[in-house]
Each structure stands twice: as C-alpha cells, then as structure tokens.
Amino acid sequence: MSSLSLDRVYKYYGPQLCILNDINIDVASGEFLVLLGPSGCGKSTLLHAIAGLHKISSGAISLGGRVLNDVPCQHRDIAMVFQSYALYPSMTVGENIAFPLQMRKVPKSLRDKAVSDVANLLQISHLIDRKPGQLSGGQRQRVAIGRALVREPSLFLFDEPLSNLDALLRVEMRTELKKLHHRMGRTTVYVTHDQIEAMTLASRIAILDTGVVQQLGTPGDVYNRPANVFVANFIGSPRINLLPAISRGGRVVLEGSGTVLPPPAEFAAALRQDGRKVTVGIRPENYRTAEGNGDDRTVDIDADVTLIEPTGSDDVVFFRHSGLEQSALLRAGLITQSGPARLRVEASRINIFDGESGKRLA
CATH class of the missing domain: 2.40.50.140 (Nucleic acid-binding proteins)
Incomplete structure (x- = not known):
C-alpha cells in the first residue's frame, strides 16, 4: 500500500480557465478518499490527473514518495475503474480480468490463479466463461473491478462507477465496495456526485467547487461542521x-x-x-x-x-x-x-x- 500526495496542483485550459486551483490533499496508505462535488467542479479532472490521463499545469502528484508528474500512466502502478466499464465485448469475463496480466506477460498458470482468486472474491466465478453482453450492469461492474484488482496496484481510482446502475443495485454495489475495501485495505480515490455514496464509503471527503477544495474532512466533519454555506447546502438530504x-x-x-x-x-x-x-x-x-x-x-x-x-x-x-x-x-x-x-x-x-x-x- 502507498500514500498519495497532491501538492499545490493546478490545471489550466488556456491562460484564463483554471480547472484545478491549488489542490493540496494527502491520502494516507489504506485510506478511502471520496472526491465529491457538482458537475463541472473538477473532481474527474483531478482523478484523471492522478491517473496520468491529464497532465497538470503545475504542482506535484506523488505516490509512495515517488513523483508521478512525468511518469506515463501505464507505469504509475495505478488501476482505474471507469463509469462505462470499458470491457472488451469479444472477450469472456475471465479473459477481461486476465488482460492486464497478459499485457505484462505473466505466465498463464499465474494468470489463471489470479483470475480465479479475484472471481471468487467478487462472487463471479460462475460467470467466468460469459461475454459482457450476457451480463447485467452490476455483473459488468464487478468484472471491471476484478480487472483492476488482479493487478494488485498501489492505488485504486474509481470514476463514478455506480452511476449507470439502478437505485437498488447501486445500494448493493456500494455495500460490496465498502466490504471489499475493508478486506483489501488498498488506498482508494473515488469520484462521485452522489452525497450518499460519499458519506457511506469515505474515510474522508474532499468537497470541490469550481476547482477549489471547499472542505476536506470525515463524513461527520463535513455534515456537522460544514466549512461554508456551499458545503452545508451540498451535503444533506433534505437540504439544510x-x-x-x-x-x-x-x-x-x-x-x-x-x-x-x-x-x-x-x-x-x-x-x-x-x-x-x-x-x-x-x-x-x-x-x-x-x-x-x-x-x-x-x-x-x-x-x-x-x-x-x-x-x-x-x-x-x-x-x-x-x-x-x-x-x-x-x-x-x-x-x-x-x-x-x-x-x-x-x-x-x-x-x-x-x-x-x-x-x-x-
């Protein structure tokens, strides 16, 4: 496991448009940090910057003390689960989960064992020979998570992974994600606009608005002691x-x-x-x-x-x-x-x- 540090991170699109404004966050090893905020607040941009999909304008992103600014995304020891699942439709569940290991040229015997262990953990062993088109939304999301888990990365990134699921399945998957984090103990950064997801999953929540961290604290902190009117109004249903x-x-x-x-x-x-x-x-x-x-x-x-x-x-x-x-x-x-x-x-x-x-x- 590794800690993540964001030190004075800025992201500009052109000279005037500041998407990320002086982001300073330290995520402890094994912590579950949720980036929460309305659409357009910069949370997904920040996640993609951590992953290496976007280059930051200034500042430093470090994982386990290693500065990642100029490290290509494939060499950052980070696994990301996307909102769209991003599964290969022509591959079986087992082949999708094994793909990252195959790209690393891991021997087949080790790949098969890793896939079996992850499938058992996620309770999808019975789906191992199916194609994504034969799966429900929740099953596809489990496969996408399995493909990230099998790599055993230092950091997990989740980009609104439950937003495509119906309300009941979203609650079930939220519970499974929390159980999974307790078992694995891996450092995790999770993006959502759903405050209930944030409150139930997070060790700490970073609430963003217009590219600025409005408050960073535990779910209890941001709910009971909101730093400002924006946070108070954004957290809680019905609204304050x-x-x-x-x-x-x-x-x-x-x-x-x-x-x-x-x-x-x-x-x-x-x-x-x-x-x-x-x-x-x-x-x-x-x-x-x-x-x-x-x-x-x-x-x-x-x-x-x-x-x-x-x-x-x-x-x-x-x-x-x-x-x-x-x-x-x-x-x-x-x-x-x-x-x-x-x-x-x-x-x-x-x-x-x-x-x-x-x-x-x-």
Missing part, C-alpha cells in the same frame, strides 16, 4: 435550511420573524458584535414537533405547513417561517395536514456562517 439573521446580545435573531436563537457556545466570540449579518443553518432533522416544555437548548416557532411529502418511516414537512420556505424531517404521521403547526428547533445544533463570506464562524 439557510436563514438570514443578525447578531444581538450574543444571540442570533432571524430576519422577518424576529425569532431569537441561542447559539452553541462555540459561536459566542464571533457573535459579540451586535448587528453582524449572519446566515443560520438548520438541518431538517433538527426540527421536531413541540410537545411539552422545551429547554434552554430549544426554541419553539409558529410554522405554516404548506406541503407534506411521505417517504415511508419519515415525512418531509415543508413550512414557512421567517418569510422563507423551510423543511423539517419528522417521524411519519406527526403532522398530517397543511396549516398552522408548532415546531421546536434544537438551537444547540445549528451552524452559523458569516453573512458576507459564507464561512463558518467557528
């Missing part, structure tokens, strides 16, 4: 509620309604100045129905429920407060119709961002 407010007496007052929220202690220093414009972030799951008495960590608000979306065990309840549409994630059946409702927010768990820069205040 973002509400304009001002500081007053060490508290925050929501514009429009005048609702006063006592913030967590970590924000106290940043809120000493009265009249500071801030943005309050409230996760939908931090709302609940107001039953009984609250405490000093909660605030009750009057909500005008406009829509209820059942999702099974929970309901997404849309309501208006502070003149803005918000959402709450509540246990199914607690609110059954539109109209006035009393909700309670756990103010102790809110996030507060600077009203101008969008950066988290603590």
